Amino acid sequence: MTLVHDTADRAARIAAVVADIDTSAAIDNDFYRLWMGGPLPYPAVAVFAREYLARTRFTAVMVALSVLNTTDLAARVECVKNLYSEYGNGNAEKAHLVLLENFLADLLSRLGGREVSTGELTLEEPLPSTTAFSAGQRELFSSTDQRVVQGALLAQEHLAFAMLTRLYEGVRNYKPLWPREDDFHEACEYFYVHIGEAEKEHKREAVVSAAAVSRTEADFAVVLRAYDAFLTLTADYWRGVHQAVAAAG
Template identity: 45%
Template sequence: MTVTTDRPVEPQELSRDEAYDRVHALARGCAEHAAVRNPFYDLWISKELSADQVEIVAKNFYARVRRTPVRIALAFLNMTDITARAETVENLYDEMGNGNPSKVHSVILRELLETLLGRIRGHAVDLEEVSAPLLPSTVRLIEESEKLFNSPHPQEVCGALLAQEWHAYPQLVQLYEGIRNYRHLFGLEEFHENCEYFYLHIGATEKEHKVHSLSTAARACRSLEDIEHLERGFNAYLDLLADNWTEVHRELSRG
């Protein structure tokens, strides 16, 4: 009779460079994900949409964006590395307008969307009062993403944060290109003044957030098991985004 002793399998360790390379490859891969490449963006960029259609986009996108500080705050609470926490706080500070309530990113976005809808409708519009539906996939994205950012696994949290920051730049570039379909409703300088939300993110801010999320995620991964948790959070968040844009596109395509 052979006696064996079950021993726990030690996680395969990764060097700092190996972890960084794996995380960077994962982050770059989001460029081909349906969260970034989808029929909604093709439609949004291709032509001017009706007022009702723009209301659908505005209401559902704003509902997601206004919860961004909550997700970042949850990420901070579920991190242990001091450098990662410092970088995440800087991200949150940016989102909250560097302490200026009028420059909070969701406030600037709401002003843009209400101004745009007002020009299309020909009268003042309050985003809270538009009749467009808040889609089920939007509600699911908000609820499930906050669960991801509140995961007991710091690597899963970092994966979700990585997905949020790396999909955001191409997302906002494409949304901005679609907004340009409505520039005839504004004076030239007026149009660009109203696009402050996009210029904040297409400029240095979002690029810095990408760098921070990458270093934060790499620092959290010291084994293949850590990478698996990271991938789980990353892919789950992107899938929620893709499902949301799919439903938005389906709603826009009705009638």
């Protein structure tokens, strides 16, 4: 058994893994290019909203599973911090899923010229690629091997920051739908919470917790395999979303 030296060394090694995540197909893909390239018609935005909500509604559940399925105390503590943030630091109105639902309903209502609720987005089944993502995500986070869980969490949290910055850049294409600039920025709280502090902290916490369970070379290899598996799931998810959004537009 080859030991990976002290905690700082392990954290540095984990940080090196995620340093080039924005070059992966999970981030460098056709969907983001389409989304940021200009405004899309209502049907295309509705497809995006449906698929993104279907994917994101389970994020906090996955973080909760990371708490349950991680036995290392230091790693578990970092996961708990992440979970508390997902639930609005104790304020249900600021839970990240609530902020997302509010934004999507507002955007679609303005774009469609009628009141739209997020309940409408759940009337249609998500794409098979979205369902496959959710199933694969749950499998990783439900693993009894904490190294698998932490590898998946590492990928999820580092993808989230890159994802949300790109989604926000695309959202700015719809800024004219809000008559006052302040109203637009208030509506975008979901993005600002993540881009400002939450995801930066989640990224740091995920590095610390992944490092905590990477005590040997074998541990590190398992973490890395799970990390790569989550990247692949995410790339496939966005490929499916891109095809559906492009077809609707």
